[in-house]
Amino acid sequence: MFNTFKSDINYNAWENSAIRNIFYKIYAVFERVIYKILSILENNSLIFSILSFLSRHMDFIIGLSLVLIGIVPDNLWSNLYFYIMVFGLWIVNIFNRDDKDKISFDEFFVLFILSVLLSTVFSIHPKLSIKYAVNYIFVFIFYSVFINNIKTSKELYRVITAVTIATLIVSFYGLLQKFVIGVAVNLSQTDMSISQELSGRVYSTMGNPNVLGEYYLLTIPLIVTNFLCNERKSIKALSAFTVIISLFVILTTGSRSAWASFAVCVVVFVLLYKPKLLPILFMLGLISFFFMPQTIQTRVVSMFNKSDSSINYRKYIYESANLMRRDFQFIGGVGLGNEVFQGAFENYKVSALSTVAHCHNLYLQLTIEMGIFGLLFLILHIAKQILEALTDIFNSSVKESIKLVQVACISSIAGFMLMSVADYTWFYLRIVAMFFMILAFLKKSRKIKN
Numbered sequence: 465m466f467n468t469f470k471s472d473i474n475y476n477a478w479e480n481s482a483i484r485n486i487f488y489k490i491y492a493v494f495e496r497v498i499y500k501i502l503s504i505l506e507n508n509s510l511i512f513s514i515l516s517f518l519s520r521h522m523d524f525i526i527g528l529s530l531v532l533i534g535i536v537p538d539n540l541w542s543n544l545y546f547y548i549m550v551f552g553l554w555i556v557n558i559f560n561r562d563d564k565d566k567i568s569f570d571e572f573f574v575l576f577i578l579s580v581l582l583s584t585v586f587s588i589h590p591k592l593s594i595k596y597a598v599n600y601i602f603v604f605i606f607y608s609v610f611i612n613n614i615k616t617s618k619e620l621y622r623v624i625t626a627v628t629i630a631t632l633i634v635s636f637y638g639l640l641q642k643f644v645i646g647v648a649v650n651l652s653q654t655d656m657s658i659s660q661e662l663s664g665r666v667y668s669t670m671g672n673p674n675v676l677g678e679y680y681l682l683t684i685p686l687i688v689t690n691f692l693c694n695e696r697k698s699i700k701a702l703s704a705f706t707v708i709i710s711l712f713v714i715l716t717t718g719s720r721s722a723w724a725s726f727a728v729c730v731v732v733f734v735l736l737y738k739p740k741l742l743p744i745l746f747m748l749g750l751i752s753f754f755f756m757p758q759t760i761q762t763r764v765v766s767m768f769n770k771s772d773s774s775i776n777y778r779k780y781i782y783e784s785a786n787l788m789r790r791d792f793q794f795i796g797g798v799g800l801g802n803e804v805f806q807g808a809f810e811n812y813k814v815s816a817l818s819t820v821a822h823c824h825n826l827y828l829q830l831t832i833e834m835g836i837f838g839l840l841f842l843i844l845h846i847a848k849q850i851l852e853a854l855t856d857i858f859n860s861s862v863k864e865s866i867k868l869v870q871v872a873c874i875s876s877i878a879g880f881m882l883m884s885v886a887d888y889t890w891f892y893l894r895i896v897a898m899f900f901m902i903l904a905f906l907k908k909s910r911k912i913k914n
Contacts, residue, residue, distance in 0.1 A: 477571040515556055516559045522613035523620075527626025529550075529553060530626050530898075534894075537671075538669060538670055541671075546602060550603075557609045560613060572842075572844040575837075576845055579837060580838070582834070583835065587801075592801055592803045592804050593801050617863065620908065624869070624905075627683050628683075628687045629702075632706040635710045638676070638713035642666050642716050647665065666717055666718075673722075676717050677714060677722020678883060681883060682876050682898045682901075683898070684876075685729060688703070688733070691707065718763055721887055724883075729876060733872065737871050780814050789832050798833060805829065824888055825886065825888060829888045830842065849903060857871060870909050876902050877906075
């Protein structure tokens with residue numbers, strides 16, 4: 465029964481489709497032409513020789529890209545940097561002519577990509593939607609380059625080490641904000657009538673404390689895996705130090721949704737890794753709460769306070785957004801992007817709301833932007849990746865280091881998707897890119913050579 469279930473989960477309709485094979489044959493012809501041109505240039509150009517050299521170290525280049533995505537301060541960041549990085553990765557990837565297994569997207573991912581394109585074409589403001597479509601396209605290219613160029617578990621863990629270094633730098637910058645620079649209290653992010661003692665919320669390089677919390681949800685589980693499985697003691701020490709510092713900084717964000725989601729992330733990780741430790745984990749969590757600073761205790765308890773302005777403001781947004789959803793969910797959505805959403809939302813919002821950048825719920829936002837089917841295809845893609853990974857986690861023949869990468873990715877996704885109930889977690893391109901990198905880690909870990 466289990467083997468039948470596993471076989472059904474592993475089936476990829478897109479990979480076996482005639483349409484995909486036609487596209488692949490066309491691309492193969494294009495690729496052969498490119499390879500011939502590159503072979504000539506390689507022998508006659510220093511720049512192309514360097515690119516050829518870099519193509520043999522794709523794990524390093526991908527890792528460096530992830531470091532830059534994390535550490536560039538928000539006020540200096542431009543999405544153009546991401547475009548340049550991904551385009552550069554794609555160029556270097558072309559030079560990599562090693563024998564690579566071509567890993568295709570699964571059918572639900574392809575359908576999600578089509579939903580993105582259709583919601584751009586049929587947007588009520590196509591010109592506004594195009595730049596958001598470009599964001600997604602570059603994220604998908606980044607995802608494809610990752611899954612087709614990381615070949616071994618060693619390379620996989622080198623990229624995880626890069627994520628560890630990036631997270632450590634982000635955390636150090638957060639500590640600098642907290643203790644040296646100082647962070648002013650932002651009244652739009654904190655209800656001072658409830659959290660009077662809360663100081664300014666740390667946001668590090670991400671520009672927003674909730675976004676910093678999202679970043680930690682995506683990176684900390686991988687860093688824990690690096691600590692548990694990396695063979696080098698120096699990397700283990702680096703990983704342990706990074707986790708400790710990051711846990712402190714995530715508390716200074718004051719992000720209640722990130723705290724709750726991270727707790728779920730930890731529970732899922734322990735449940736899949738060492739379920740016997742769950743009772744101990746629960747007791748430690750309960751005890752540690754009473755030793756936390758009063759400001760954090762107050763902030764946690766405020767999640768259940770009906771008079772909290774942040775919670776009430778979200779209720780108004782959800783009420784208005786649900787009215788909007790009913791008009792657009794079955795016709796392909798209002799169109800891709802926050803600007804399109806904001807323009808249409810003005811016709812639906814209640815008088816208690818001022819300018820609304822997004823609807824503070826990923827699922828609701830995606831349903832409005834691209835219709836219910838876009839959201840459905842995304843969820844089905846994620847669910848399929850998780851179910852496939854679970855068959856490996858409970859398979860005794862799979863290497864422990866690979867299993868732990870899968871455990872880390874599943875726990876990250878679980879925490880992130882929970883936080884997405886209270887926040888539009890795809891508001892920043894960098895977080896979207898990191899989220900799809902977690903999906904790339906999950907997919908590639910199933911194809912990796914032990």
